Amino acid sequence: MSDMTVKDFAAKVGRDVPRLLEQMKEAGLKHKSEGDAVSEEDKRQLLDYLTKSHGGDAEKAAPKNRITLTRKTRSRINTGERGKTIEVQVRKKRTYVKRAEEESKPEPVEDTGPRQLVGDMADSQQAQAAKEAREAEEAKAKAAEQAAQEAAAKLEAQKAAEVPDIPVPELETPAPSDEPPAPPKEGRSDRRTAPPKKAAAKKGRHERDDDDREERRRGGGKKAKRAERRGGRRGGSSQGGGKHGFQKPTQPIVREVSIPESISVADLADKMSIKANEVIKTMFTMGAAVTINQTIDQDTAAIVVEEMGHKPKLVKDDALEEEVLESISYEGEELTRDPVVTVMGHVDHGKTSLLDYIRQAKVATGEAGGITQHIGAYHVAAEKVNGSHGVTFLDTPGHAAFTAMRARGAKATDVVILVVAADDGVMPQTIEAVEHSKAAGVPMVVAVNKIDKPAADPDRVKNELSQHGVISEEWGGDTQFVHVSAKTGEGIDELLEAVLLVSEVLELKAVPEAPGKGVVVESRLDKGRGPVATVLVQNGTLKKGDIVLAGLHYGRVRALTNELGKQVDEVGPAMPVEIQGLDGTPEAGDDFMVLADEKKAREVANFRQGKYREVRLARQQKAKLENMFSQMGQEVAAKLNIVLKADVQGSLEAIKGALEELSTDEVEVAVVSSGVGGITGTDANLALASEAIVIGFNVRADAAAREIIEREGLDLRYYSVIYQLIDEVKQAMTGMLAPEWKEEIVGVAEVRDVFRAPKIGAIAGCMVIEGSVHRNKKIRVLRDDVVIYEGELESLRRFKDDVQEVRNGMECGIGVKNYNDVQVGDKIEVFDQVKVERTL
Structure with missing residues (x-):
């Protein structure tokens, strides 16, 4: 508080500025205006002066931090009668104590309580008003007592004389009563009693006065009751001994x-x-x-x-989610369930054809380009696998862009069938499939396919897989190798027996009576049915009408459809099924579960969506802050904006990841919007606003979108094979790359002699020793193989004729523009800049 002024100090201690300046002058201080600064030393000097002036000894006082101030105020109180008032003098006595720094702030105490002279000395307005009212009432009572005693003394002295009644202020507010007033106590006068020893002749007058006083008393009681009710509505500021309800905290609040x-x-x-x-x-x-x-x-x-x-x-943000999950019970009788098998391998190694032979259906013919581009789930009955249980197959794509989808397939499965072509051997995606299955801890069965081909070499497959830790049982390992042919059906039964053998060792169990739970295999947006999700039930039973929570979405199951397109009422463990009724398309790989309460499912879904949005915004904001200064002074990279729509969620995620991996330092691929379903007018408007191209993968644009695209001339492209999509996007990015300029030396001429012309300047007589010298190309002058000048030719002559080109082995005269310091032995190098197109 070193910057406190006299005006601020006066406001703190509750004094007028002129009065405070006068006291400071008496104390020997040099403050003359309200803007002068007041230091701690000035406050201490003023405190010592005030202590001495009030009878204290500043030198003897043990703690020099206490001061007592007395203030006198005069006021007039109206007694209620016309023209009769009483003058009241009130003396206020207040003691201030400066708080020690090491002590906590004490609670405020009335009048003599410790106060801090420097700091918060003024009470709140409500507390000050309540205190002044209380002190006025006390002064009023004392004045009334004194007036009553004086009146009684005068009446006794005059006795028979007629004297006017002295009005006494109202002090008490008793309830009205018909009983006669009680006699007054000794030394006090009560206004309910008549004055003692009145003359008989004046009895009637005094009785009338008693009636008047009684009426005023009753009226005063009503006023007091009204005042009491008003005080109660305002919070009872006069209750509890006159202390106000709010007290300033004595120490910091720790929350x-x-x-x-x-x-x-x-x-x-x-x-x-x-x-x-x-x-x-x-x-x-x-x-x-x-x-x-x-x-x-x-x-x-x-x-x-x-x-x-x-x-x-x-x-933890997931407290609500954990509470809901813990409320689900999966206890019950455990029964053996069917195994879930994932078919993995490199592209075009025969995975879908092998599964097609097992299912006796033509799945591969329906795939665009002859390759599988999203996960398919199929259940094969027990009679087709020659066993007591059926088998559920998950067919994963083999293309490199679907690494994430294959990873999810491995996590959702019990056994992995690794398909390797006998004539092709181990390929990059084959190695990735091995890594995914090992990371998930899933046992593996190797199917060596295409053994019917003449170039088949099964031992080559065993040898190459052994380098990656997959060793055949014949070689002392723990992995079964089965030779199969998806074309002739050779070895199919042995492959299924190997899968069932591995599943028996695993002792797969499930509780059919429990609520259904599992994993989302695929999801898409169907125009007629809405969001459709393919799920794999891993435990319990999923029934029609159940409340399902899947990732960020929830809903009531309206229909269950198996892979054959038939409607079913319920599905048990290890069964794939399509469900309808969700409020959105969940991500492939999300867990789903059945909840009993739709309200709880909605709360968890909303919480997950909010958390996902907050994390995404925080990640974007962090990236902006981190890159803000690193990008200053750098050239802005070209950006290729894309609006992407696909038929299913898995394909959408894989294509989006493949496109974003194409980004370079100079050209950035930004998928501004992506979704499942057809291309709508909203997508077209977004592409128009962001200057993006529209890509549809196995989907088409509706009428509204086509109208906007044709009117605005947007670039719309349809694809059904991912190879073509990536290649064409890469070509578009190549066209956005800045070209490179490469210098190419056209010819070199050596200076043999220098001629001086008065109007032209120095002319170099040269011999062309390399290439050709051109009149309209740039040159450099080299001396001792060091560039000393770069410019243009002013003239090129062959004898007396101006020429445009002089070839190797010929003499010529060269005039260099704006340069005359050409010497014998210099070389004139003629060069050209060639534009080189760049590729990714």
């Missing part, structure tokens, strides 16, 4: 702040009951510049809370 995994600055400030500017200021001093709506992570928020003096409490 326990619950912090989720991500929280905005505004919400964090609200939890600490402070302004957001304080949080921003604190984080700025810690080296982090944030805005009020910026989202920060849990660790950063905990550091900020501790810095501001509160206790952080880390809260």
Whole structure:
């Protein structure tokens, strides 16, 4: 408080500025105006002076931090009768004590309670008003007592004389009563009693006065009741001995702040009951510049809370989700279930054809380009596999872009069939399939396919797989190798027996009576049926009408459809099925479960969506902050914006990942929008606003979208094979690359002699020793193989004729433009810049 002025000090101690300046002058201080600064030494000197002036000894006082002030006020009280008032003098006595720095601030006590002279000395307006009212009532009572005693003395002295009644202020507010007033006590006068020893002749007059006083008393009681009711509505400021209800905290409030995994600055400030500017200021001093709506992570928020003096409490965001999941019981009788088998391998090694032979259906003929581009789930009955149980097959694509989909297929399966072509051997996607199955801890059966071909070499497959840790049982390993042919059917039965043998060793169990749970294999948006998701039930039973929570979406199952297109009412463990009724298309690989309460399912889904949105925004904001300064001064990369729509979620994710991997430092591929389903007018408008090309993978544009695309001239492309899509996008990116310029030396001429012409300047007589010298191309002058000048030719002559070109082995005269310091032995190099188109 070193910058406090006289005016501020006067406001703190409750004094007028002129009066305070007068006291400071008496104390020997040199303050003359309200703008002069008041130091701690000035306050101490003033305190010593005031202590001496009130009879104290500033030198002997042990703690020089106490001062007692007495203030006199005069006021007039109306007694209720016309023209009759009483003058009341009130003396206020107040003691201030300066608080020691090491002590906590004491609670305020009336009149003689300790107060801090420098700091908060003024009470709140409500407390001050209540105190003044209380002191006025006490002064009023004392004045009334004194007036009553004087009146009684005068009446006794005059006795028979007629004297007017002295009005007494109203002090008590008893309820009206018909009983006669009680006699007054000794030494006091009560206004309910008549004055003692009145003359008989004046009895009637005094009786009338008693009636008047009784009437005033009743009226005063009503006024007091009304005042009491008003005081009660205002919070009872005069209750409890006259103390007000609010008291300033004596020490800082420490709160326990619950912090989720991500929280905005505004919400964090609200939890600490402070302004957001304080949080921003604190984080700025810690080296982090944030805005009020910026989202920060849990660790950063905990550091900020501790810095501001509160206790952080880390809260897990998935508390509601865990509560819902723990409420589901999967207990019951465990029964043996069918195995779930994933078929993996390189593209065109015969995975779908092998499964097609097992299912006795033509699945491969329906695939675009003859390759599988999204996961298919099929169940084969027990009679087709010659066993007591059926088998569920998951067919995963083999293309490199579908690595993530194959990874999900491995996690959802019990056994992996690795298909390797006997005539092709181990390929890159084959190695990836081995890595995925090992990472998931899933046993593997190797199917060596295409053994019917003349170039088949099964031992080559065993040898190459052994280099990657897959060793055949014949070679002392633990992996079964089965030779099969998807064309002739050779070895199919042996392959199924090997799969059933591995599943028996695993002892696969499930509880059919439990609520259904499993994994989402695929999802798409059907125009007639809405969101459709292919799910694999891993435990329990999924029934029609169940409440399903799948990833970020939920809904009630309206229909169940198996892979043959037939409607079913329920499906058990290890069965694939298509469900309808979700409010969106979940991601391939998301877990799904059946809940009993639709409200709980909606709450968890909304929570997951909010959390996903917050994490995405936080990631975007972090990327912006980290790249803000690193991108300064750099050239902005060209950007190819794409609006992508696909038929199913798995294909959409794979294509999106493949396109984003094409980005380079100079050309960036940005998928501004992606989704499942046909191309709509909204997609076309978004492409128009973002200057993007529209790509449809196995989907088409509706009428509204086609109208916008044709009117605005947008680039719309349809694809059904992922190879063509990636290749054409790569070509479009190549056209956006900045070209390179390459210098090409056309010819070199050596200076043999120098001629001086008065009007032209120095002319170099040269011999062309390499290539050709051209009149309209740029040149460099080299001396001792060091470039000393770069410019253009002013003249090129052959004898007396101007020529455009002089070939190797011929003499010529060369005039260099704006350069005359040509010497014998210099070389004139003629070069050209060639534009080179770049490729990715």
